[in-house]
Amino acid sequence: MPISGPSSYLQTIDEFLTHWLSADTTLGAGNEVVLPGPFARAALETLRTTLSDKRTALQGKFTAQELARFELDTLKTVVLLRLNQFNEKVRALHPGSKWERSLPLVPGIGEGQGHFVDPLDRANSLWTLMNADAGISDVVLLDAYTQTLFATHLTALKAGYTAYNNAGAIVSITIEERNDIQDKVYAILKSYRQNLPTYFAKGHALLDTLPRLTPEAGSTPDAVHAVGTWNVPTLQGKITWDESTNANLVRYEIRFCSGPDYSGDNESVLGSLFPEDPREFLTDAGLTNPGNVASFKVYVITSTGNEKGSNAVSVTRPAA
Numbered sequence: 001m002p003i004s005g006p007s008s009y010l011q012t013i014d015e016f017l018t019h020w021l022s023a024d025t026t027l028g029a030g031n032e033v034v035l036p037g038p039f040a041r042a043a044l045e046t047l048r049t050t051l052s053d054k055r056t057a058l059q060g061k062f063t064a065q066e067l068a069r070f071e072l073d074t075l076k077t078v079v080l081l082r083l084n085q086f087n088e089k090v091r092a093l094h095p096g097s098k099w100e101r102s103l104p105l106v107p108g109i110g111e112g113q114g115h116f117v118d119p120l121d122r123a124n125s126l127w128t129l130m131n132a133d134a135g136i137s138d139v140v141l142l143d144a145y146t147q148t149l150f151a152t153h154l155t156a157l158k159a160g161y162t163a164y165n166n167a168g169a170i171v172s173i174t175i176e177e178r179n180d181i182q183d184k185v186y187a188i189l190k191s192y193r194q195n196l197p198t199y200f201a202k203g204h205a206l207l208d209t210l211p212r213l214t215p216e217a218g219s220t221p222d223a224v225h226a227v228g229t230w231n232v233p234t235l236q237g238k239i240t241w242d243e244s245t246n247a248n249l250v251r252y253e254i255r256f257c258s259g260p261d262y263s264g265d266n267e268s269v270l271g272s273l274f275p276e277d278p279r280e281f282l283t284d285a286g287l288t289n290p291g292n293v294a295s296f297k298v299y300v301i302t303s304t305g306n307e308k309g310s311n312a313v314s315v316t317r318p319a320a
């Protein structure tokens with residue numbers, strides 16, 4: 001399988017390792033393929049283990065980031081509700097007053113950190129000033145919700161942003177560490193293809209079966225259309241897609257990313273299905289806790305080593 005992105009590296013390495021073992025066996029002990037570096041087959045085996053471990057670690061970092069995002073979104077929902085209630089209360093009790101005129105606009109839940117937090121800080125300050133005014137009663141919202149509770153939730157929100165940002169930074173660093181390993185792997189695979197012809201005569205079977213590093217040109221298949229839903233009976237995400245008509249289709253491959261945003265740099269392979277299999281896939285990847293969101297794509301994989309991903313679909317596990 002040619003390299004098409006991070007998710008394809010391990011499978012490509014395995015193909016090269018199998019081929020390299022055949023070459024070493026054919027050449028005999030003491031005459032094995034050694035690349036400039038020097039790099040023997042064991043070096044690639046070590047890098048494969050290192051890359052596999054790093055990919056596993058990266059999934060853990062993605063999970064931590066998704067948990068931080070979920071906790072942050074929960075806090076954002078709480079404070080937005082209370083900000084709306086505060087504005088409504090002030091408008092009802094003090095219409096036309098300086099208090100009403102000082103009310104902040106309510107941000108959208110998708111606003112960036114600065115645009116989201118600033119109105120909340122302003123509301124907290126206004127609420128504090130109102131409570132300190134001897135001429136009016138303390139503002140208390142539904143369920144005896146006070147300014148002190150709002151300030152506590154606001155502090156937790158800011159801590160949630162810090163945790164989420166830190167988790168994102170750790171993910172970014174881990175991705176770069178993975179990419180560094182992949183770069184080393186790619187250099188060895190490329191060197192293997194360049195150097196093997198110096199070990200065997202032209203036309204040898206091992207030269208004719210050299211694994212490819214890149215797909216053949218001009219053979220990219222059309223994408224299929226995918227649909228993602230939450231499947232209540234199995235408590236899993238359900239991914240379905242339409243049929244590919246590509247004559248070279250060998251399998252469909254289902255990949256995912258934690259969270260609502262799909263990235264080819266961060267995707268992981270969940271499984272694959274043959275063309276004749278039912279076109280549906282059930283999984284709880286990234287969806288083990290209520291409120292989790294995961295994104296999926298279905299790839300058409302052809303015998304020429306080409307692939308094409310479907311539209312990205314997100315599945316949310318309902319809150320308990």
